[in-house]
Amino acid sequence: MNKLLRFFSYHQPRRIRVIENTLRSRRTVATLFWARQYGILEWLGADRTLNRQEYDQLINQLVADKLLAIDDQSQAILTEEGAKVLKNEEESFYIPSFYDWYWLTNTQRIIQRLFLAIQVVSEFSYHQRKYVPLAISYGEMVAVKQWFRQNYHHDLVKTLYTDLHRFGSALESEDPRMTTDLFNVMIGYQRSGWTINQAAQELKIKIDDIQYLRHDEMLAVSAYARNFPGPLQQLLLPLINESPLNRSAQVTFDLYTQGEPIELIAQERRLKENTIREHLLEAAILIPDKLDWDILLPESKRDELSRFYKGEPTAWKFDEQIASFYEYRLYQIFQGITNEK
Structure with a gap:
């Protein structure tokens, strides 16, 4: 059976590049966010030797075998036959014991x-x-x-x-x-x-x-x-890494938890404010329990966003008239974590 089948779902469309980037450990905030939403974050870096040509061949084989269907936005979903094959094969899968340490090393x-x-x-x-x-x-x-x-x-x-x-x-x-x-x-x-x-x-x-x-x-x-x-x-x-965050994001996180605002951190570190926000988004995805969400995304802002964004966070559509993309993504992460609990 094609080794990628286990990363797809019958109920949830999944971006094929997110799965590829997760296995290869290409750590963008978008990859980390969607990998968490798909429940595959712990597979980060599980197949670093996988290359684009090999990956695409495996995907194409799943499609040719009618086990996977892909839409025009490169999102894939298991077909009914694919779901049956996956269920039959699941018992024979290797179940990892230490993948919770996915962030520990290359x-x-x-x-x-x-x-x-x-x-x-x-x-x-x-x-x-x-x-x-x-x-x-x-x-x-x-x-x-x-x-x-x-x-x-x-x-x-x-x-x-x-x-x-x-x-x-x-x-x-x-x-x-x-x-x-x-x-x-x-x-x-x-x-x-x-x-x-x-x-x-x-x-x-x-x-x-x-x-x-x-x-x-x-x-x-x-x-x-x-x-x-x-x-x-x-x-x-x-x-061996000391934290799930990359080193630069860890520095930003430490300064933020000391009460420094984004603008000041950017000045001190000589980085763009958007870069600092990316670091905080990474922290929200990887170490959400260590964040003070009432500071990061105050309850009043969450209440405001809740009036516009309802249902499954992965199905939301960003609207710049409602909030900045940073606030929107933070709220997606927050709601996704809330749903997990």
Whole structure:
């Protein structure tokens, strides 16, 4: 079955580019907003290697198979047949365990850095210097080299093994398939890791879902490294985010929560006021519980907007005569969150 089918709905038209941008982690405010409305925000960055050509081919195949229908605004909805196929296939889907940590890191960088480090330490443990290292980006290769030079004389083989064993034991209790795959896909001395086909066959997971399984594994190891000191933390912590917000949005958010108005923040940061508003919209989408909504969008303004905008927020149409787009989007977010609760 086409791996994209799970991201569409029979009842709700969904923008095909939002789904693509969510999987690839193209973080615009519009993508984040619609991903939350569609209930797929936690899939942000789950398939960063997906390219436009591959994505469009998958969409076109769903349409050709009459499982998906697309309107002239590039919004797609499951056909009746598509809904039936999805329902029949759902039980066999891989269900992620750590996708709530979607914001934590770029898992493609984690997997490159982690797997090269494992390979280097494994070869080192057998005093092997002549081997072909994993082909990864130059920046990650340099980072692993620096990490190894700083740690190899501190009994690195033993401490890394202990760290991995502790992590693996914790992961085993969550989903044994993750542990099995993670430790079989690693490359080391006289050892090549599982291919995707091998993993799918051994774990009885669809080939299309192996990508999602490994994204889950890297979120898990990142969450572990974030909280437990050791070689993994030293290796991976530079890649781990402190907040769901990007760094610039976090600075704006911190200033705003200190009571500074948008105009002053823009002046201090030498940014446009619209950029500051974009940051606050991102915060409203990603960390709504940390916002004081009575300051961000006062109750009087919400009451005013409620007279014009009713029903499902995703069906509203913006009217500049009623409010600014910033206020309109904030109210959409607020009502969407209220509906979730």
